[in-house]
Structures are given as structure tokens and as C-alpha cells.
Amino acid sequence: MNFTTRAIHVGQDYRAETGSVIPPIYATSTFATGNPGKFDYTRSGNPNFRNLQATLAALENAQHCTVYSSGVASITAIVANLSTGDLILSEENIYGATYRLFEKVLRRWGVKIKYANLANPANYNLIEQLKPAMVWLESPTNPMLKILDIAAISKAAHSVGSTVVVDNTFASSFLQRPLDLGADLSQLSTTKYTNGHSDCLGGAVCSNSADWQDKLLFSQKALGLNPSPFDAWLVSRGAKTEALRMERHSSNALELASRLEQTKGIKMVRYPFLKSHPQHELARKQMSAGSGMFIADLGKGYDETLQFLKRLNLFTQAESLGGVESLVAHPASMTHASIPPTERAAVGITDGLVRFSAGIEDVEDLWHDIAQALGL
Numbered sequence: 001m002n003f004t005t006r007a008i009h010v011g012q013d014y015r016a017e018t019g020s021v022i023p024p025i026y027a028t029s030t031f032a033t034g035n036p037g038k039f040d041y042t043r044s045g046n047p048n049f050r051n052l053q054a055t056l057a058a059l060e061n062a063q064h065c066t067v068y069s070s071g072v073a074s075i076t077a078i079v080a081n082l083s084t085g086d087l088i089l090s091e092e093n094i095y096g097a098t099y100r101l102f103e104k105v106l107r108r109w110g111v112k113i114k115y116a117n118l119a120n121p122a123n124y125n126l127i128e129q130l131k132p133a134m135v136w137l138e139s140p141t142n143p144m145l146k147i148l149d150i151a152a153i154s155k156a157a158h159s160v161g162s163t164v165v166v167d168n169t170f171a172s173s174f175l176q177r178p179l180d181l182g183a184d185l186s187q188l189s190t191t192k193y194t195n196g197h198s199d200c201l202g203g204a205v206c207s208n209s210a211d212w213q214d215k216l217l218f219s220q221k222a223l224g225l226n227p228s229p230f231d232a233w234l235v236s237r238g239a240k241t242e243a244l245r246m247e248r249h250s251s252n253a254l255e256l257a258s259r260l261e262q263t264k265g266i267k268m269v270r271y272p273f274l275k276s277h278p279q280h281e282l283a284r285k286q287m288s289a290g291s292g293m294f295i296a297d298l299g300k301g302y303d304e305t306l307q308f309l310k311r312l313n314l315f316t317q318a319e320s321l322g323g324v325e326s327l328v329a330h331p332a333s334m335t336h337a338s339i340p341p342t343e344r345a346a347v348g349i350t351d352g353l354v355r356f357s358a359g360i361e362d363v364e365d366l367w368h369d370i371a372q373a374l375g376l
């Protein structure tokens with residue numbers, strides 16, 4: 001079965017006695033002992049989790065998947081398996097809350113973290129030198145949309161026995177399959193493109209390792225990271241239209257980014273499927289389209305940039321991405337505000353940088369909105 005068919009048919013638990021086409025929401029905290037599904041308590045499993053896990057594993061070409069209450073919970077579930085003294089070698093441009101978790105929690109527990117620009121192959125030698133327990137990647141990265149060579153980095157990491165994690169949130173399971181490229185774990189904030197409707201939070205980790213799956217299920221119950229059955233059901237519903245949505249997100253973002261690139265006064269536009277992207281070829285190799293995120297440096301100061309955001313009508317200024325509605329963010333004051341200004345600037349997050357999440361609205365309406373806010 002191909003992606004779109006798997007999205008609709010795998011993980012569907014039909015109820016034979018009612019003929020219900022859509023699985024019910026199993027709103028229960030506990031289960032009678034001895035049931036055929038071997039469920040005991042919802043913190044350690046629920047039919048809605050199992051349905052969603054089957055669907056997402058199928059979409060990521062994975063043997064296993066575990067679901068969580070948020071993307072950050074899924075990251076926690078992974079890193080909770082590290083021990084004092086272990087090293088994470090991380091891409092330097094990662095999501096702000098991942099950075100915060102690494103810096104404010106893991107460091108206190110004695111886990112070491114080193115950051116590097118892993119878009120530069122010259123830095124792969126750090127993997128061999130440092131032999132990290134874990135290599136942490138995001139591709140495209142948030143918010144700079146750098147593309148990391150998942151296959152090449154995985155090869156280098158496996159030669160020294162490191163586990164490679166890819167945060168696949170920005171790409172989505174439809175456009176990029178990290179495990180096929182050689183990564184060990186593919187982690188998703190299902191809050192974004194998987195669910196696609198901005199109405200719940202969720203996270204997931206997919207792998208082909210029975211050992212990791214045991215650890216990840218253990219994290220779900222031992223750390224209390226489970227989603228609610230209703231949220232898992234919502235993500236299951238959203239996943240059915242992921243392919244259709246991703247095609248429109250990608251075509252809208254490509255069109256808007258290329259028009260913005262031709263607009264006078266705009267300092268920089270970055271989108272993985274634009275020829276001007278420094279890793280355009282690599283993006284085309286490991287993703288089947290560019291996804292819905294693009295960034296632009298408007299060449300304005302902090303306050304002027306915030307004024308531009310206020311003039312937009314169809315792009316709502318909000319954190320998050322990946323919903324059917326277009327959103328816009330100012331990383332310096334929002335998602336990446338927890339990263340100190342000097343470190344922010346070092347990775348390219350200027351005051352004029354705006355991050356667009358193209359929704360699936362009509363592209364002409366979206367362009368008209370950006371143009372009027374720019375005063376064109």
C-alpha cells in the first residue's frame with residue numbers, strides 16, 4: 001500500500017458489533033484484568049494509542065512507534081534513557097524547547113551536550129572524535145531551515161556506535177522518512193503536520209529497534225508521558241489527510257517564498273526547494289517536497305518587524321506551525337526567546353527574521369496579505 005492508503009487504512013480498529021467505520025474514543029483510565037488486548041491502565045497503553053502507533057509506524061516505514069502527550073514529551077522519552085556522563089552531539093540550530101530541555105534539565109543530571117553546525121560535513125569528524133552516545137538532528141531545522149545530510153551523518157555515527165535521532169517535525173512523515181535514510185529514531189511533534197488542525201498536542205517516536213521500542217514504551221508509562229485517548233484519536237483523524245495537506249502546504253510555501261525572493265528590499269528568503277537554498281540539492285534528495293515553512297529576513301529592526309506581523313490578516317501571529325491555517329512567528333521574540341541573544345545571532349536569528357507557516361488557503365489570498373503588510 002502506498003502512503004495515502006496506509007494513512008487511511010492502517011491502525012483502524014473497526015468495531016464489528018456496531019459497524020462503526022471510525023474507531024471510538026476509549027475514554028477509560030483502566031481496563032478489566034484478562035482482556036484480550038492485554039490493556040491494564042491508560043498510562044501504559046490504550047486502544048487509541050495502539051491505533052495511532054500502528055498508523056504512524058506505517059507512515060514512517062517503521063516497525064515500531066510510541067505516542068506521547070506532546071513533541072517535548074517524545075523528546076523527553078528518548079533522552080530519559082541517557083545516563084550521567086553520556087554525551088549528546090547536537091545540531092546547533094534546534095527547536096528552542098529542545099535546547100531548553102538539554103540545557104536546563106539534562107545538564108543538571110550530568111548529561112553532556114555539545115553543539116555543532118552539522119550542515120557542514122567538515123564537522124562530521126567530531127562524531128568520530130567525541131563518540132557521542134546520541135547524535136541529535138533536525139532537518140529542516142527550526143527556524144533556519146538548514147538541511148542536514150541524514151544518511152551521511154548516520155553512517156558516521158554508526159561507525160562509532162552512536163544513536164541517531166532525527167526530529168522529523170518540520171519535514172513530516174509524508175515528505176521525509178529518516179529511518180529509510182539510516183537514522184535510528186524518528187521523532188515527531190504530531191501537534192504539527194501529522195494532526196494538522198491545531199486542536200491538540202502530541203508526539204511520537206518511530207524506530208526499527210525492538211530494544212528502543214521497549215525503552216520508549218517504558219518511558220511512556222514510567223514518566224507519565226502518555227497522551228489522552230481523545231488527543232490520540234484526533235491525531236489519528238488528522239493523519240488521514242496528511243498527504244493532501246502536505247502537497248498544498250508545499251506548493252503554497254514554494255510560491256510565496258519565490259515571490260518574496262523577487263521583492264525589492266527583502267534581505268534573504270530561505271526555502272529548501274528554492275534554488276537559492278544552500279542545500280537545495282540535498283533537500284531534493286531526502287525530501288519529496290519542501291514542506292510549508294519558509295523564512296525571510298525583512299531587513300527591518302525588531303519593532304518594525306513586529307509591526308509587519310500586526311498588519312497581516314490571514315497569517316495569525318502565533319507559535320506553532322503545520323495547521324491548515326497560515327501562521328507567522330518572530331523567532332527572536334517568540335520561539336527562540338529562551339536562547340540568549342548572542343547565541344541567537346550566531347545561528348542567524350536576526351531581529352528582522354520572520355518565520356512563515358504556509359497553510360492550505362488559496363495562495364493568491366495569502367500573497368495579497370503579505371504584499372499589503374509590506375506596503376507593496
Ligand SMILES: Cc1ncc(COP(=O)(O)O)c(C=O)c1O
Nearest residue numbers: 070071072095142169189191202
Ligand atoms: C521541531 C520541533 N520539535 C519539537 C517541538 C515540540 O513539540 P510540542 O509543542 O508538541 O511539544 C516543536 C514545537 O514547535 C518543534 O517545532
